Amino acid sequence: MAEIANPDIWKPASPPTREYEEYIARALATQGGHLSIGRGGATLYFERGCLSGCHEDRIKAEAMAAGLPVIDSRLVPFNLVLDLAVRGPMVAVGEPPSPPPYHAFAYAPLAVVLEAYRAAGAEVFNAPAVPAPREGEG
Numbered sequence: 001m002a003e004i005a006n007p008d009i010w011k012p013a014s015p016p017t018r019e020y021e022e023y024i025a026r027a028l029a030t031q032g033g034h035l036s037i038g039r040g041g042a043t044l045y046f047e048r049g050c051l052s053g054c055h056e057d058r059i060k061a062e063a064m065a066a067g068l069p070v071i072d073s074r075l076v077p078f079n080l081v082l083d084l085a086v087r088g089p090m091v092a093v094g095e096p097p098s099p100p101p102y103h104a105f106a107y108a109p110l111a112v113v114l115e116a117y118r119a120a121g122a123e124v125f126n127a128p129a130v131p132a133p134r135e136g137e138g
Contacts, residue, residue, distance in 0.1 A: 020044065020059045023051050024066050032093035032110045034069040035059060038081060048094045064125050069110060072123040080120040088116055 027033030
């Protein structure tokens with residue numbers, strides 16, 4: 001078996017580019033806007049839609065540098081990601097969140113979902129603080 005001449009070519013990390021700058025700016029301007037990276041690729045959520053099929057490492061570096069919240073669940077055990085995706089709430093992107101409690105058919109504040117993914121072992125960057133429950137909630 002031949003040796004790889006330059007093992008550095010296999011490193012996935014990429015320096016930030018400006019390839020996704022316009023879309024990241026739109027996500028930053030959207031309540032709940034964020035980047036989610038998983039086994040199926042990268043999806044940038046903004047306004048009332050999303051951009052999928054992005055180069056995972058390039059958009060991650062760009063989003064992190066811009067201060068956009070990022071969830072990278074590629075290294076989280078599949079059963080935990082499945083549980084979060086199926087039983088957990090969706091992020092309220094471009095709309096107000098549902099009232100608690102947050103469940104599979106609810107729209108939660110981004111900070112709540114980021115914290116759930118962080119607890120499962122995902123890499124979470126640029127996360128806003130989780131809002132404190134109001135009196136009588138939670």
